[in-house]
Amino acid sequence: MKPLVTMLQFGIDLGGTKTEIIALTATGETLLRRRTPTPSHDYQAIVDNIVSLVTTTANELKQPYTLGIGIPGAVSPVTGRIKNANTVCLIGEDLAGDIEKRLNHPVIIANDADCFALSEATDGAGAGAKSVFAVIIGTGCGGGWVINGGLVSGPNAIAGEWGHNPLPWRTDQDTQIDCYCGQKGCLETLLSGPGLRQQALAETGIDQTAEAWAKAEATGNVQAAKVLRDHHLRLAKALAGVINTLDPHVIVLGGGVSNLAGIYDTVPKLWGEFVFSDTVVTPLRKAVHGDSSGVRGAAWLGAAQA
Ligand SMILES: [Zn+2]
Incomplete structure (x- = not known):
């Protein structure tokens, strides 16, 4: 044989x-x-x-x-x-x-970012789910969209380019700065690592990384707690836009910003106000395979x- x-x-x-x-x-x-x-x-x-x-x-x-x-x-x-x-x-x-x-x-x-989504949908945080929206929130916000284990690739090859939509339900506090894509106020200019840093600088006058803000929050710093809560509220709004459009079975986050531990508890408590549904059961998970x-x-x- x-x-x-x-x-x-x-x-x-x-x-x-x-x-x-x-x-x-x-x-x-x-x-x-x-x-x-x-x-x-x-x-x-x-x-x-x-x-x-x-x-x-x-x-x-x-x-x-x-x-x-x-x-x-x-x-x-x-x-x-x-x-x-x-x-x-x-x-x-x-x-x-x-x-x-x-x-x-x-x-x-x-x-x-599509590869990241396929990995997490295949045997990572979205394994077994019918559909997975996965996004790397690092220096930018690039994502991918997987249905029944296969990447969705549309006629423009941009499925998952969530980061270059504007932040929904914007307030006067949210900065509206230039994005490298040519637009202003793309949600990645607020949610990415550099975006969080810049927004926090505008609010507090303090220039430090997302990681440093998280460390300060862990020691009970009230200003840091507000910076992170504001970030998580923006993330909740941005992901509510995804849920309203695609209603994915799982949302997975990767990249440096996904290491902010408070996201997974706070964001699902905040997004309900913006999702067009009486209940929101969508799981928000951290990537299993990391880098x-x-x-x-x-x-x-x-x-x-x-
Ligand atoms: Zn942009």
Whole structure:
């Protein structure tokens, strides 16, 4: 009898500073994980680096594999080329095509926040849920939307780009500052780590990180408690907008701001006022896989299509 050959899932997380590869079994066990610096200003070097990581891993593990790549951008459904990337040398390039040619192997590319959502929906905080809205609240607010285990990718490849909507139910206290996207008052300018810091500076004259505000609150600082409560109220309003639109079965948060412990108790107590329902039972959960979710989700991209 022939030995059973199992398909592995390779995932690449192409970040601005590092590129990471992971090899997962069908049950999500990590066989190998490796990272290298990203040659972020040289497109050809980025392709060479990815090809080298995949080839080395494939030679070591000697099993068939799928390959998914998470990138800080999106593939334009119109041109098939990269758009919206903060690693700017990727913009306009056919990354999937260039890597497929070199490896002679299919490649699936998705936005890194989409990979985060897929990871948490597959075997993380949203495992088993019919639909999961997951968002990384870090330096920005990038999210993804998963239904029945599959990423939703719309005709503009922007599903989950929640952070560039305006904050709903805004008050005069909420700052309305320029966002890099060209608009003013996007909710990521208030909810992200830098956004919380800037809003708190405007309110208190004190310039410190979200983490420092959380530490101050833990020691009973009244001003810090107000800063965080105001942030959590804005987050509750912003997520109420998601619930009113999508009614996801689970909402998962990742990124630096998701480490603010008060969010998971406070936000669900505040969002009821803004959700169009007499009761709100939506669970709000912290990501299970933390910083590993990006690369794990990239690996699951291949599994979803295998
Ligand atoms: Zn914006």
